[in-house]
Amino acid sequence: MPSKYVVSFGDGKSEGNASMKNLLGGKAANLCEMANMGLPIPPGFALSTECCQFYSQHKGQYPAEVRSAVDEALALTEKSVGRKFGDASDPLLLSIRSGAAVSLPGMMDTVLNLGLTDASAAALAKKGGNVHFVWDSYRRFIAMYSNVVKSLDMHPFEHELEEAKKALDKKSPLPEGRKHADKDIPVAEVERIVKVYQGLYKKQTGEDFPQDPKVQLWESINAVFRSWDNDRAVVYRKMNNIKGLIGTAVTVQSMVFGNLNNQSATGVAFSRNPSNGDPFLYGEYLINAQGEDVVAGIRTPQQVTKRGSLEWANRMSISEADRANKFPSMEESMPEQYKELIRITNILEKRFKDMQDMEFTIEQGKLFFLQTRNGKRTAMAAVQIAADMVKEGLIDKQEAVMRQDPGALNQLLLPSFDPAASRTLISRGLPASPGAAVGMVVFTAEDAVAAKADKKKVIMVRMETSPEDLVGMDAAEGILTARGGMTSHAAVVARGMGKTCISGVGDLEIKGKQATIGGRVLKEGDWISLDGTAGEVLEGQVALVTPSTNSGPFSDIMKWATDFKQLGVRTNADTPKDAATARKFGADGIGLCRTEHMFFEGDRIDSVRAMMLATDTDGRHKALKPIKEFQKHDFKGLFTAMKGLPVTIRLLDPPLHEFMPHGAPEQAALAPKIGQTAEWVENRVHSLAESNPMLGHRGVRLGITYPEIYEAQVESVFEAAVEVEKETGAKVVPEVMIPLVGKVEELAWMKARCLAVAESVLKKHGSSMKYLMGTMIEVPRAALTANEIATQADFFSFGTNDLTQMGCGFSRDDSGVFLKEYVKLGIYDQDPFQVLDQTGVGQLVEMAVDKGRSVKPALKCGICGEHGGEPSSVEFCHRAGLDYVSCSPFRVPVAILAAAQAAIKDQRAGVVRKSTAPGSNAVRSKL
DSSP states (O other), X not given: OOSOSEEEEETTEESOOGGGHHHHHHHHHHHHHHHHTTOOOOOEEEEOHHHHHHHHHTTTOOOTTHHHHHHHHHHHHHHHHTOEETOSSSEEXXXXXXXXXXXXXXXXXXXXXXXXXXXXXXXXXXXXXXXXXXXXXXXXXXXXXXXXXXXXXXXXXXXXXXXXXXXXXXXXXXXXXXOOOGGGSOHHHHHHHHHHHHHHHHHHHSSOOOOOHHHHHHHHHHHHHHHTTSHHHHHHHHHTTOOSOOOOEEEEEEOOOTTSSTTOEEEEEESSOTTTOXXXXXXXXXXXXXXXHHHHTSSOOEESSHHHHHHHHHHTTOOHHHHHXXXXXXXXXXXXXXXXXXXXXXXXXXXXXXXXXXXXXXXXXXXXXXXXXXXXXXXXXXXXXXXXXXXXXXXXXXXXXXXXXGGGGHHHHSOEEOTTSOOOEEEEOEEEEOSEEEEEEEOSHHHXXXXXXXXXXXXXXXXXXXXXXXXXXXXXXXXXXXXXXXXXXXXXXXXXXXXXXXXOOTTOEEETTEEEETTEEEETTOEEEEETTTTEEEESOOOEEOOOOSSSHHHHHHHHHHHHOOSEEEEEOSSHHHHHHHHHTTOOSEEEEEGGGGSOXXXXXXXXXXXXXXXXXXXXXXXXXXXXXXXXXXXXXXXHHHTTSEEEEEOOOOOGGGTSOOSHHHHHHHGGGGTOOHHHHHHHHHHHOOSSGGGSSOTHHHHHHSHHHHHHHHHXXXXXXXXXXXXHOOOOEEEEEEOSOOSHHHHHHHHHHHHHHHHHHHHHHTOOOXXXXXXXXXXXXXXXXXXXXXXXXXXXXXXXHHHHHHHHTOOTTXXXXXXXXXXXXXXXXXXXXXXXXXXXHHHHHHHHHHHHHHHOTTOEEEEOSGGGGSHHHHHHHHHTTOSXXXXXXXXXXXXXXXXXXXXXXXXXXXXXXXXXXXXXXXXXXXX
């Protein structure tokens, strides 16, 4: 055998330990560890994940030695408990549970009370004691076996039980509208239900319910192994990106009974509050109950601590007298067992050095632990717990950083919905920009602006957004669109603004000022809520929670992460407000200023349109005069906000269709402003129309055709830079980026024109300012010929949105529909516009970096597509030796944390990071 297929634990010893999670699963590995620690656990054994793998690969067969190994392990368990499995009068009963190396809560299957038969149940009942317990345990076992092992239709079973309780409610009604629980059903009625359940079993299977405990055992083990591949487990692993596991282990344990009598109980507890990180025991328990009663909510659970019980009663408006009489805490009703629970909880936290999620049972006053594992928690709790544990000396700062989920940080940076608030789902779309927003529906930018002026909160609902909608997007709490993907106009702009946005909602249809979505009609003024993190459209007004991140544990974690990271983190920012927000979050500079995004305030768009519609150089120069002035003003704002940090400014890169006045009203309004007729404007717009504008007359192509446009922008950049240096005394570091280059000759021609303007401005002002001129690598040909392009570039900035679009051949605006299906089918693990396609597009990036630095070793390389804020993509950039990533302001902390974790992983593994430009990384990016 490559390793043991069966591992025993109990009586203060085991054949495994906590380090064997890959082999034994988290549940059994930790049970082994607790056994070694001498803690009270029911003895048992585990069949390993390798056994599961063998079972799956050999069509339900086991290695030859497994059955004898199980017999030996079962014998050890029988010896520990003092009962025999299958004994007719006093049998050992077992629980069968799944447990993979990574927790999949509720995704796989469990069978309890295994080993009961007609004969043993009748014999136990004759002994006296709690007869109800015996027959109710048998009832539960038949139901679970029918469900888990045989996958029977459980509605008839559930109906039978509910009818029995309804009859009891009618015969002996409880006060205050309360309903009877399973434990209230008379013994004779429970015994009758057992017979009915066996009849239902036979009706659906054609077989009698098995009376051989060994058959029960092996059929249940088979079922748990099969559950590894059931639909919900597969979906859960996919949703949570859980890969590389070979299967689940099966944990077989002797049963302990929390439903034996009123000196027995069962519960679930966390060593700290998993919602907010509060360092106090948090949990629920039930007297005279099995664990499924707590988990399933069959009965109202009581709180473990008195403090928790008082808080619960206050929320539920329950008087102190009623609380103490009807819902006492475990601390009050079982003080000795509570003290033992606290003692063992503290031992477990110190051993595992993390917040523990524990299941326990009290049988006849004796406490047993059934499970402990590192508990799942909210982002808020994760930050609080990690910071507290550093202060307590349980973990170091590196470990505190590693325990954070970068993708979950959005819960802390942006408004979110109150976890306790009810939610009614209307529809789903792409989670284009995270956070939560609540507002009344409006359908136009003008209405959004007007509503904001009236101090109303609105959600702007559009088929798609265009640059003209910018003022409405700014006024709205959130944006909802029918079309577009993760890098559509709405998505990119909303992320930059920190606005919640859901795009690509396929069932959203808009007609005038009314929409249908999810089978509902939305009218102007109706309230909806957007969960941009989950991509969910919700009905009505869901309560919001606004976080504070300026101090406290979040601030501590981010400071430590900043110290550990080696990769610079910049921001994509087009306004001083965005730049200031990013600086607050720790950005090292601006990695991308999209100059075309500066054109939408007031009537600026008219000047831009006049420039684009002009038919000669004089007309463009005339239109460029006001553009130069407002761009200089904006650049001054960015340079001032950055206070000496580098600012990368991308020269104009507008797909022309996004800026054209397409409708007759817009054309008629523009015509007199540029001294033309509406008919002339209409014809000119038509003449400039392109079949595929994203690959059309944009970027460097526009600059080469009309060089005066780029020259005017460069003049504005350097005039602004010089003035800010003179006015503030702060160093300014402009980096001019020429976009969409595919051939070195394009860059050389355009760069020469830009350099001439820059040097002219600096000479005029007597400035010796240092600056860089580089290019955006977003055309695959540029990556392939990066060694040539590097001869003309001071830096490369990878525009991975367009590089993905052109590299994969996907339209980023139209691919949302089919990419969902691609991900569902496993063709792509993730949408490549959300998560960088490392094996495809990533190769282009690595190739370009290597080729570029082969010519120019000091070449600075960064990434400015929205992948720069996605954790796995940030880790790729770290490995690829890039100097920095750049992302929208609200994703800066995510990128910082991901970069820090990548650096810590390397350090722990002894990996030397791929060579980068001399003096680069965080030091280079901070200059």
